[in-house]
Amino acid sequence: MTILYNPFFLLLIAFISLFLFRVVLIKTGLIYIVKKKWCFIQDCFHVYQFFKVSEFNESMQRNQLYHKVLVYLNSLTSIEDSDFTNLFTGKKPNEIVLRLDRNQVIEDDFLGAKIFWINEDKTLVLKIRKADKRRVLRPYLQHIHTVFDELDEKKRDLKLYMNVRHHHDDQNGRWRSVPFTHPSTFETIAMESDLKNKVKSDLDSFLKAKQYYHRLGRVWKRSYLLYGPSGTGKSSFVAAMANFLCYDVYDIDLSKVSDDSDLKFLLLQSTTKSVIVIEDLDRYLAERSTAVSLSGILNFMDGILSSSCGEERVMVFTMNGKDNVDPAILRPGRIDVHIHFPLCDFTAFKTLANSYLGLKDHKLFPQVEEIFQNGASLSPAEIGELMIANRNSPSRALKSVINALQTDGDGRGALNIGRRLGENGSRKSVEEIGEPSGVFCKEGGAHAVREFKKWYGLLRVKSSRKSQSFDLSSGQKEG
Ligand SMILES: Nc1ncnc2c1ncn2[C@@H]1O[C@H](COP(=O)(O)OP(=O)(O)OP(=O)(O)O)[C@@H](O)[C@H]1O
Numbered sequence: 080m081t082i083l084y085n086p087f088f089l090l091l092i093a094f095i096s097l098f099l100f101r102v103v104l105i106k107t108g109l110i111y112i113v114k115k116k117w118c119f120i121q122d123c124f125h126v127y128q129f130f131k132v133s134e135f136n137e138s139m140q141r142n143q144l145y146h147k148v149l150v151y152l153n154s155l156t157s158i159e160d161s162d163f164t165n166l167f168t169g170k171k172p173n174e175i176v177l178r179l180d181r182n183q184v185i186e187d188d189f190l191g192a193k194i195f196w197i198n199e200d201k202t203l204v205l206k207i208r209k210a211d212k213r214r215v216l217r218p219y220l221q222h223i224h225t226v227f228d229e230l231d232e233k234k235r236d237l238k239l240y241m242n243v244r245h246h247h248d249d250q251n252g253r254w255r256s257v258p259f260t261h262p263s264t265f266e267t268i269a270m271e272s273d274l275k276n277k278v279k280s281d282l283d284s285f286l287k288a289k290q291y292y293h294r295l296g297r298v299w300k301r302s303y304l305l306y307g308p309s310g311t312g313k314s315s316f317v318a319a320m321a322n323f324l325c326y327d328v329y330d331i332d333l334s335k336v337s338d339d340s341d342l343k344f345l346l347l348q349s350t351t352k353s354v355i356v357i358e359d360l361d362r363y364l365a366e367r368s369t370a371v372s373l374s375g376i377l378n379f380m381d382g383i384l385s386s387s388c389g390e391e392r393v394m395v396f397t398m399n400g401k402d403n404v405d406p407a408i409l410r411p412g413r414i415d416v417h418i419h420f421p422l423c424d425f426t427a428f429k430t431l432a433n434s435y436l437g438l439k440d441h442k443l444f445p446q447v448e449e450i451f452q453n454g455a456s457l458s459p460a461e462i463g464e465l466m467i468a469n470r471n472s473p474s475r476a477l478k479s480v481i482n483a484l485q486t487d488g489d490g491r492g493a494l495n496i497g498r499r500l501g502e503n504g505s506r507k508s509v510e511e512i513g514e515p516s517g518v519f520c521k522e523g524g525a526h527a528v529r530e531f532k533k534w535y536g537l538l539r540v541k542s543s544r545k546s547q548s549f550d551l552s553s554g555q556k557e558g
């Protein structure tokens with residue numbers, strides 16, 4: 080019995096019991112319960128202050144801070160410790176990313192202070208000890224901004240937003256988003272390289288022009304009109320612009336917009352660094368298949384409201400033709416840059432043959448060139464499809480293109496020239512950046528084409544005297 084009073088024996092017993100207790104705690108997960116209880120007891124001795132970061136402000140505009148904090152929290156390693164975490168596939172193959180779930184608490188350490196975030200429905204709640212608040216809060220918020228900017232710089236997951244039909248209880252806002260992964264870039268688009276470079280430098284100078292626009296008291300936005308026949312690459316070009324700028328895309332479906340104020344509301348709920356697109360605007364206006372009025376569209380284009388919710392937006396409108404469109408829509412300031420998308424010419428064809436078939440040259444090329452010079456043409460989409468279908472045999476691909484040009488494409492290029500002659504004769508803006516491209520600016524064309532160039536040149540000189548310009552060069556000065 081005396082052994083029971085031996086202090087070494089008692090110490091050994093205590094040590095073993097503690098060890099077993101710890102094993103039980105860890106193995107059974109009881110340790111988490113103990114930790115939670117301990118935190119609860121600690122909480123009783125501290126006074127906390129709460130700060131709410133809501134997704135929308137009182138006028139239903141998106142709160143940028145909400146997005147920044149969410150990105151920041153999802154980047155913390157402590158996200159693994161929250162009870163519920165969402166798992167998603169990442170951008171890279173086999174990558175899995177963690178995303179905070181609703182009503183979860185995530186813990187963060189900053190300058191020795193513990194900070195808690197609670198992910199409530201559409202609101203993130205920051206919980207901080209009052210004793211730490213004065214010392215830590217401001218630098219902590221600054222820290223979130225900095226980390227967000229770094230993450231944003233490194234890897235911006237672009238998003239494509241689409242508007243949904245208006246419901247009276249639209250609690251989630253009017254936009255639904257999916258990851259924007261369109262592979263189109265300026266390199267993959269067949270377009271005259273000079274024109275492509277002009278667009279790139281225009282976008283570049285826009286990005287750098289914040290101070291300039293502010294000094295003028297103007298909203299920092301730029302509007303582009305992409306017009307041309309179907310299948311000439313307008314939508315692909317919008318995607319290339321977004322990829323170039325690293326901007327999200329907001330694709331407005333006008334048939335789902337209930338009235339003018341709804342359109343304003345959509346603009347208000349868009350974020351900065353975004354490309355806002357309305358496709359086929361001419362069709363909506365001609366068919367009156369939208370509940371939005373012309374003045375609603377004009378106000379939207381002027382972006383009066385966007386000035387109050389940040390700017391840095393690029394607006395893009397696409398049309399098949401602009402002949403029947405109200406000139407008020409096209410006036411400088413509303414549309415800063417017009418880009419024409421012509422049907423395929425021989426140069427564009429060669430670019431497509433190179434990217435779709437890997438052909439730099441081929442014995443059938445002279446024949447194709449001749450057909451183009453005779454005025455036949457197809458859209459790049461039509462030619463691209465033929466090339467994809469016959470990609471295993473370049474000769475067969477070229478033969479099918481020749482065949483299609485001779486049957487379907489007869490006169491379409493010539494038609495295009497005729498249509499554009501009409502346009503140019505009546506239009507003022509002579510330095511539209513799409514103009515130099517297309518069939519009529521190539522060397523050594525057919526006689527008809529040369530004739531056309533002569534007349535076109537005359538028209539340009541005449542009209543340039545009258546023109547007051549909304550050209551790219553003025554845009555570049557702005558930058
Ligand atoms: N200039 C081009 N360069 C490379 N590919 C092109 C070009 N134009 C069209 N394509 C290809 O054709 C397909 C259709 O193009 P896209 O949808 O961009 O044409 P679009 O002008 O928007 O037509 P629509 O007016 O009918 O909407 C795409 O897959 C695209 O890759």
Ligand SMILES: [Mg+2]
Binds near residue numbers: 397
């Ligand atoms: Mg399109």
